[in-house]
Structure formats: structure tokens, C-alpha cells
Amino acid sequence: MLLRLDFSGDIPIYQQIRNQVVTAIASGQLKPGEKLPTVRALAEECGINMMTASKAYQLLKSEGYITTGRRDGATVRLPAAGAGPETLEGLRLRICELRLAGMGKDEILALCEKIFEEEALGK
Amino acid sequence: MLLRLDFSGDIPIYQQIRNQVVTAIASGQLKPGEKLPTVRALAEECGINMMTASKAYQLLKSEGYITTGRRDGATVRLPAAGAGPETLEGLRLRICELRLAGMGKDEILALCEKIFEEEALGK
Amino acid sequence: MLLRLDFSGDIPIYQQIRNQVVTAIASGQLKPGEKLPTVRALAEECGINMMTASKAYQLLKSEGYITTGRRDGATVRLPAAGAGPETLEGLRLRICELRLAGMGKDEILALCEKIFEEEALGK
Amino acid sequence: MLLRLDFSGDIPIYQQIRNQVVTAIASGQLKPGEKLPTVRALAEECGINMMTASKAYQLLKSEGYITTGRRDGATVRLPAAGAGPETLEGLRLRICELRLAGMGKDEILALCEKIFEEEALGK
DNA sequence: GTGGTCTAGACCACA
DNA sequence: GTGGTCTAGACCACG
Numbered sequence: 001m002l003l004r005l006d007f008s009g010d011i012p013i014y015q016q017i018r019n020q021v022v023t024a025i026a027s028g029q030l031k032p033g034e035k036l037p038t039v040r041a042l043a044e045e046c047g048i049n050m051m052t053a054s055k056a057y058q059l060l061k062s063e064g065y066i067t068t069g070r071r072d073g074a075t076v077r078l079p080a081a082g083a084g085p086e087t088l089e090g091l092r093l094r095i096c097e098l099r100l101a102g103m104g105k106d107e108i109l110a111l112c113e114k115i116f117e118e119e120a121l122g123k
Numbered sequence: 124m125l126l127r128l129d130f131s132g133d134i135p136i137y138q139q140i141r142n143q144v145v146t147a148i149a150s151g152q153l154k155p156g157e158k159l160p161t162v163r164a165l166a167e168e169c170g171i172n173m174m175t176a177s178k179a180y181q182l183l184k185s186e187g188y189i190t191t192g193r194r195d196g197a198t199v200r201l202p203a204a205g206a207g208p209e210t211l212e213g214l215r216l217r218i219c220e221l222r223l224a225g226m227g228k229d230e231i232l233a234l235c236e237k238i239f240e241e242e243a244l245g246k
Numbered sequence: 247m248l249l250r251l252d253f254s255g256d257i258p259i260y261q262q263i264r265n266q267v268v269t270a271i272a273s274g275q276l277k278p279g280e281k282l283p284t285v286r287a288l289a290e291e292c293g294i295n296m297m298t299a300s301k302a303y304q305l306l307k308s309e310g311y312i313t314t315g316r317r318d319g320a321t322v323r324l325p326a327a328g329a330g331p332e333t334l335e336g337l338r339l340r341i342c343e344l345r346l347a348g349m350g351k352d353e354i355l356a357l358c359e360k361i362f363e364e365e366a367l368g369k
Numbered sequence: 370m371l372l373r374l375d376f377s378g379d380i381p382i383y384q385q386i387r388n389q390v391v392t393a394i395a396s397g398q399l400k401p402g403e404k405l406p407t408v409r410a411l412a413e414e415c416g417i418n419m420m421t422a423s424k425a426y427q428l429l430k431s432e433g434y435i436t437t438g439r440r441d442g443a444t445v446r447l448p449a450a451g452a453g454p455e456t457l458e459g460l461r462l463r464i465c466e467l468r469l470a471g472m473g474k475d476e477i478l479a480l481c482e483k484i485f486e487e488e489a490l491g492k
Numbered sequence: 493g494t495g496g497t498c499t500a501g502a503c504c505a506c507a
Numbered sequence: 508g509t510g511g512t513c514t515a516g517a518c519c520a521c522g
Contacts, residue, residue: 070496259497260497
């Protein structure tokens with residue numbers, strides 16, 4: 001999988017990595033049990049510091065999206081817990097923004113369905 | 124309108140203000156043409172720094188949600204431009220998170236509709 | 247409050263800080279609402295790096311023992327959630343160790359009561 | 370006896386082995402004089418590195434819980450020395466955590482008694 | 493060779 | 508002035 005990082009934006013790099021890994025898992029590009037690159041490899045590949053890569057993995061681990069054993073690198077995992085309050089608040093906010101951007105209810109629902117197709121999120 | 128600010132959370136205060144104003148506009152609690160409190164009044168009311176309140180207004184202005192005259196009076200307005208890339212990326216991310224939290228397509232669409240009702244976003 | 251750090255031991259410094267803060271809260275040396283030193287002050291005081299101090303605070307924050315606002319330093323808080331599985335497992339292990347060290351049930355229970363008194367844990 | 374190892378957790382594997390052996394001795398599942406599997410057998414059985422198994426045995430030996438002859442056969446033994454400072458500090462910490470989690474003195478003492486029964490630690 | 497920990501020092505967003 | 512983020516590089520525990 002390929003990461004696209006925006007170094008000039010406001011979103012911390014470790015958060016960008018986290019977000020893209022989550023999206024990749026959801027879309028099936030990363031499957032449970034699959035290995036992620038080591039922190040060193042990821043850091044070199046992206047031209048970032050080890051600790052930044054490590055922080056991204058720790059965040060993903062704390063949310064249950066991966067496990068990091070001592071023996072090998074990080075492994076993709078399906079999270080057990082449900083969605084946190086941030087997820088719901090974020091969804092609510094985005095919908096409000098779309099509504100104010102002039103989109104109607106049906107358009108927004110259609111957009112959600114389109115995202116499902118684009119990301120191949122399944123049923 | 125009443126702002127509920129979380130001073131201990133991770134979201135910057137000016138961003139919380141911006142988000143809640145956007146939600147309030149979308150839900151009709153704030154109507155186009157309506158006046159917002161001055162920076163000074165808002166800061167005093169919420170117990171925050173004037174710079175923080177000012178930053179929130181600048182952000183809202185740059186996104187087209189309000190206009191600010193020279194006398195500090197901010198006025199609500201409907202944005203002309205469509206939704207920005209952050210809005211779509213945010214929506215995509217949240218949907219992925221919900222999907223990974225175990226929700227199916229129908230459940231997520233139903234959740235979106237529920238948000239429409241809760242926030243009274245109309246058609 | 248005074249921290250006693252063992253730089254040569256096996257326990258990470260940030261974990262030692264976390265443990266001593268937790269003990270201090272339990273024993274009333276730190277009261278809810280009380281301010282902790284800033285990461286910079288703590289780092290200088292203890293002769294450690296800022297990031298190490300920061301890591302300790304983040305750990306305490308993630309466990310609900312403190313809040314860290316942007317405006318001021320860290321503030322002591324009573325955690326809402328119950329004890330984690332590590333706490334119970336740790337207790338079980340220590341009791342087994344004491345039992346093997348030759349202490350009987352009554353002695354161990356008396357030891358627990360003694361800890362309550364020493365740390366002034368109340369009723 | 371059966372070991373349950375968590376390869377994804379934060380506790381080192383050799384430490385998990387040590388802890389479970391200690392608990393097993395305390396609960397009578399392992400009796401003094403009883404033989405433990407060889408390093409090689411243990412490593413194979415658990416799918417771990419021989420160095421890891423060896424490290425666990427060295428730790429147990431250094432604490433007096435086992436003796437190891439020259440033929441790799443480890444034998445369970447009751448430790449002569451009293452509990453180390455780590456044990457007491459650990460107990461103190463766990464009790465503080467439970468107290469902060471909202472449990473009162475009586476509840477915590479009852480919990481200790483319950484552990485005694487669950488692990489069959491005797492009188 | 494892996495991830496975890498720590499250091500020394502820098503920059504920036506936030507308030 | 509606060510905490511958050513990031514870098515460059517080091518050491519160590521673990522396996």
C-alpha cells in the first residue's frame with residue numbers, strides 16, 4: 001500500500017498515516033492478519049522519523065486496528081470495540097457542512113453510497 | 124445560541140466554536156442575516172481569550188459562513204462555494220471507521236438519516 | 247510533591263512518574279483540581295527530557311487521572327472508569343508472590359490494611 | 370500445566386511465563402520437587418524462541434522459585450527469602466489504583482479474599 | 493533485527 | 508508560555 005503524506009498541511013503526519021491505514025483496512029486493501037512495514041521501513045519509505053512512524057502505530061494499536069508484537073512488525077486486526085464519539089461527531093459535522101454547501105438529503109445519501117462503492121466497503 | 128466548549132479535549136477551542144456555529148446554521152438555529160456576538164462579547168461570555176474568539180470568526184469568514192463588517196459585528200450568511208475537500212475526506216474517513224466498527228451499509232445510511240432528523244436539516 | 251526516579255532500573259521513567267502520581271492522588275497528596283507542574287518544569291526538575299515528561303502526562307491523561315488543557319498545565323482529576331484488567335492481574339500476581347514468600351492469608355490481609363493506613367487511603 | 374501466552378500484549382513473554390509459573394506454584398498446580406519441561410521442550414510447545422524460555426527459567430531461578438541442574442531439568446522449589454521490594458511496591462500500586470477506581474477498603478479486602486479462593490491459596 | 497525508550501533541541505499551534 | 512509535533516541519533520530489551 002502507498003501512503004500519500006502532506007507535510008505542509010495542518011494534520012499531523014502520524015494522524016495522516018493512521019487515517020490512511022484505517023481507510024485501507026476498510027476498503028480491503030489491507031486485510032486482517034496482513035503485515036505492515038516495520039517502523040524503520042515505514043520511516044525510511046516516507047522520509048519521516050522513526051518516532052513519528054512509531055507514534056502512528058501506537059495510535060492504531062490503541063484503537064485496536066493493529067497489534068504490534070515484539071517478534072515481528074505490526075499486524076492488521078479488526079477492532080473489537082464500536083465507533084467512538086469522535087466518529088459520530090465527525091460524521092454529524094460533515095453532513096452539516098455538506099447540507100450548507102447546498103446538497104439535499106438525497107444527494108448526501110447518494111454521496112455516502114458512492115463512497116461505499118469507491119472504497120469497496122461491501123454491504 | 125449556546126456554546127458548549129470542552130477545554131480539556133484535544134480539539135482547539137476556536138475549532139469547536141467554528142464547528143458548533145456551522146452545525147447551528149445548518150440546523151436553522153442561526154439564520155442568514157442574523158447577528159453573532161462581537162469578538163469581545165463572545166470571549167467574555169465563554170471565558171476565553173479574545174484572540175481565540177477572533178480566530179474562530181476569521182475561520183468562519185474564510186469559509187464563507189459569516190461576513191464581518193468593520194464594526195466587529197459578524198453576520199451569518201450561506202456559503203456560496205461547494206464543500207471543500209476536507210469535508211469529503213472527513214466524510215469518507217468517518218464512514219470507513221463506522222464500517223470497521225461493524226456497521227453495515229444500511230445501518231450507516233440510516234444513521235445519516237437520523238442525523239438529518241436530529242439536526243432538523245430539512246430535505 | 248517530590249518524585250523519586252530510578253534511572254538505572256528496568257521500569258521506564260515515564261511509567262515511574264505515572265505510578266507515583268497515581269499513588270499520590272490515591273493518598274491525597276494530590277487533590278482533584280490541583281495543578282501539576284508543566285512538562286518543561288517537570289523535565290527540568292527531574293533532569294529528564296521534555297518528551298519523557300510529556301509521555302508520562304499523556305499516559306496519565308489516557309487513563310483519566312489528569313486532564314491537559316491547552317491553556318494551562320495538567321490538572322488532577324478523578325478517573326471515571328473502573329480498574330483495568332492489568333490492575334486485577336497485578337494484584338493477583340502480587341498476592342501469589344506474597345503467599346509463596348511464606349505469608350498466610352491473615353498476614354496478607356493485614357498488610358493490605360497497613361498499606362491503607364500508610365497511604366491514608368481512607369475508608 | 371498449560372501456559373496462555375499473549376504475543377501481542379505489552380508484557381514480555383519470558384515475564385508472562387515467570388508470572389504464570391509463580392501463580393501455578395502458589396495455587397498448588399505445581400508442587401515443590403515437580404519437574405518442569407526442558408527449555409527446548411517448553412520453547413517448542415509454546416512456539417517461542419529457546420532464548421526466551423531460557424530467560425524465563427533464569428529469572429525464576431534467580432528468584433528462588435526453581436533450581437536447574439546441569440541436565441537442563443528445572444525443578445520447582447519453595448523460595449527461602451521473603452518477598453522482594455517489587456512485590457510490595459506492586460501491591461501498594463495496585464491497591465491505590467483500585468481505590469481510585471472507586472472501590473472502598475472493605476471491597477478491596479474482599480477482593481483479596483476472593484483471589485485467595487480462586488487461586489486456592491489456602492490459609 | 494524488532495520495537496521501546498530516551499536525549500537534545502527545534503518549530504509551531506494554541507491561548 | 509503552554510503543550511504538540513517532529514527530527515536525528517543513540518541505547519537497550521526482546522526474541
